[in-house]
Amino acid sequence: MKLQPTGLRELAVTLLERRNAPTESARLQADLLIEAELRGLPSHGLQRLPLILSRLDKGLADARARGSGIWRRQAFLSMDGERGLGPVVVLNAMRIMRSILGETGIAVAAIRNANHIGMLAYYAEAAARDGLIGIVMSTSEALVHPFGGTEAMLGTNPLAIGIPSGDRPFVLDLATSVVSMGKINNHALRDMPIPEGWAVDGEGRPTTDPHAAKAGAIAPFGGAKGYGLGLAIELLVAALAGSDFAPDVHGTLDDTHPANKGDLLVLIDPAGASGTLGPLAAYLDRLRLSRPVNPASPVTVPGDGARARRAATAEAGIDLPQPLYEHLMALEAA
């Protein structure tokens, strides 16, 4: 069923406010989920809301917490998320970082003890729209096997990079796995085989059975290189945030454990650069106009696809699965 974003956002805000979220925090968490729906990323959309609410009910998340930061060094912020909602803590860290960015030109925030921060593009784009370069990474439960390995040892460790470029900022947001566990779950729900190369089963054998894959591990994207990048994110986050490594991480997919993964933000103020951002937009347009493989599918730049999907969905409404809608309605009536 197609629903208007406004009504769904208000529903999410109401459910969060009932669990002691200050209005501003409730709006922020709700907005993140709606933005994911609008951009065609339902795995990071409203289907996450029941788990968030359950974690609030059980005290594993604290809707009032905003996280508290300590400047370990002048441009190095160490942030205790205090079990706060992920987006609330991240946006608070970004606010604190901006206070010194004019002076230092670059700053890093290492966050532990915050709940799931959701779609990373949200923060990278917020930075870019503020005229800043934003780099965001996050760790998670062990779902991905090393290149040449067969055991789930790494998180899906996403990376987002936002770079200002007029009204069409560059916004990259990628998981370092070849596919998300959400997509494998989706195949499992519909009993559809998954493509070869996506996953191994619990015994480490390649599989096209999505049910077997759920007990196994997902491949890193891009072979040894994607594995290296995912592992770099695992190490950077844990080393700087003091968070746990994937095999010991809990709390982003369950409502039984505190969230002990970590998140890392780097902000750079390009106003301090000798370069200017002007030629950047022109180069991106050259890319978009370069010869495509398929004349009907022009070359795109990270951010373009999400913007197009967002515009279409904002017009047509969010297509929410009936069971999820009913679940949310039941939560509202409770």
Next chain:
Amino acid sequence: MKLQPTGLRELAVTLLERRNAPTESARLQADLLIEAELRGLPSHGLQRLPLILSRLDKGLADARARGSGIWRRQAFLSMDGERGLGPVVVLNAMRIMRSILGETGIAVAAIRNANHIGMLAYYAEAAARDGLIGIVMSTSEALVHPFGGTEAMLGTNPLAIGIPSGDRPFVLDLATSVVSMGKINNHALRDMPIPEGWAVDGEGRPTTDPHAAKAGAIAPFGGAKGYGLGLAIELLVAALAGSDFAPDVHGTLDDTHPANKGDLLVLIDPAGASGTLGPLAAYLDRLRLSRPVNPASPVTVPGDGARARRAATAEAGIDLPQPLYEHLMALEAA
């Protein structure tokens, strides 16, 4: 023919000193080339030396320059390479950055007008051995096509990340292309077909002919994700260093143009972190001991392979192609 690294290093030093390189700079440039040979990366080894010498002879590179830095912001160093040798300028930038790192915890240097900086792992590992996290990226001539495109619009845009971890630091060094142009040149020399998916020809058609590929473009690694990462590096470097975009870049493969690509360094002092590096080495060992695809090939961590190859080559000697050896001998006799 197998040659001892010491003799080859001295040969390179002599050739560079004859072109006015101060001893320290000559040793640094020579060491970088020898280290690439030792790690099994001949494309970044001594075969680069004749071009470096020719660029020095023609005034496109200045062996005396070390680059001059301006602190645009407290932790943002803008570096004019002054046509210096790449490694000399990068190591000078790292030295300057370290002077404020204890205070700020993180610093960035954006470098333009430096010559080719060679194997990025060299710098990332140097940082890690100093107890620092080092992130290095670089741009280059247009060799790579966008995902969904067929024209060479991006550099091979390598990324290196070094993270301290006892005597076996994590050292990732990857080009964002599926393969290096050096490897395609190598296939062309031997008239061997290249695998499908590596490259397109000058008309944008997929090709397995290495000669046709040289006139075309290389694919990004890992599909849309690798393209996004390579493009992010292209934009970050150009935006912060004020260097040119790939289609306009010259000077790392020719001896006719100044080098107008850019390089970016980020250093982070993890001593400011709430995390500690201790658990990191233990986690990496868990990875190495995790179940491999092939029992005869244990899981490795970025840096392991290079260390193993380095040890073997240091023992057995560097296997230099006869024509390259004769070329270097002729240069010495000149």
